[in-house]
Amino acid sequence: MMSTLITDHKLLRQHARKHVEAGAVTQGYQAGRSDVVRMLNAALASELICVLRYRSHYFIAKGIxxxxxxxxxxxxxxxxLQHVxxxxxxxxxxxxxPDFSPQGVIERGQSVFGIAVNLYEMIKENLVEERVAIDHYKELLLFIGDDDPTSSALIQNxxxxxxxxxxxxxxxxxxxPEQHN
Ligand SMILES: [Fe+2]
Ligand SMILES: [Fe+2]
Structure with missing residues (x-):
């Protein structure tokens, strides 16, 4: 038998009517909202750096x-950019x-914007940053746990x-080719 209690609909509606201005954030929201927002903003900053790094490498690679x-x-x-x-x-x-201010993007984000010297270095740099992002998102998932299923689903995606x-x-x-290695 399941141990989770399902709240009566009338009570749920009573809760829902309170603080309607909070929109999607209901009484059932269990995570620390400001912590989640801060971490999502850090992820947003990392993604912004990735947009720029990939964009810059696109033009360099095209040029060669x-x-x-x-x-x-x-x-x-x-x-x-879609992730942003x-x-x-x-x-x-x-x-x-959402914090889009360019000032502090580097401090808020986990990603770096390096200068690659050749194609091999560019690919490698992006690969390293993807691997950093993978570990960072996994940590975020652990932090959020079951407290905010919507943010978790987004991060998993x-x-x-x-x-x-x-x-x-x-x-x-x-x-x-070998000579790039
Ligand atoms: Fe991304
Ligand atoms: Fe990526």
Whole structure:
């Protein structure tokens, strides 16, 4: 027999009518809201850095006629931007403010914006950053636990893409000629 109690509908409605201005944040929201918003903003900052790094590498790779790799960088950049949007939407739902201010992006985020010298270095740098993001999102999932299923689902969704990105970059790296290694 299940031990979880299901709250009576009338009581749920009573709770729902209180603080309607809080929108999606109901009485049943169990996570520490300001902590979650802060962490989602940190993730947003990391994603912004990834958008820029991939974008910059796209133009450099295109310039050296590495079309396949350039196309991959552009696709990843666009997907990181999608992550930015999803995180910002969730932050707003939680009553927070998505922090897009360029000042402090590096401090808030986990990712770095390095200067790569060749194609091999560019791919490797992005791969390292994807691996940092993967571990960071896994830690976020552990922190949130069962307290905010919507944020968890969002992070899992993003995590899945970051793992795909890492996998694709690793394949590109193996495909490069020896002299780049
Ligand atoms: Fe991302
Ligand atoms: Fe990624």
């Amino acid at each position: 006629h590495a079309c396949t790799v350039a196309a991959e960088f552009l696709e990843h950049s666009n997907e990181e 949007d999803w995180l910002a939407e969730r932050i707003v739902q939680l009553g927070g403010e 993003i995590l899945q893409t970051e793992e795909q990105h890492a996998n694709e970059l690793a394949s590109l790296l193996w495909g490069l």
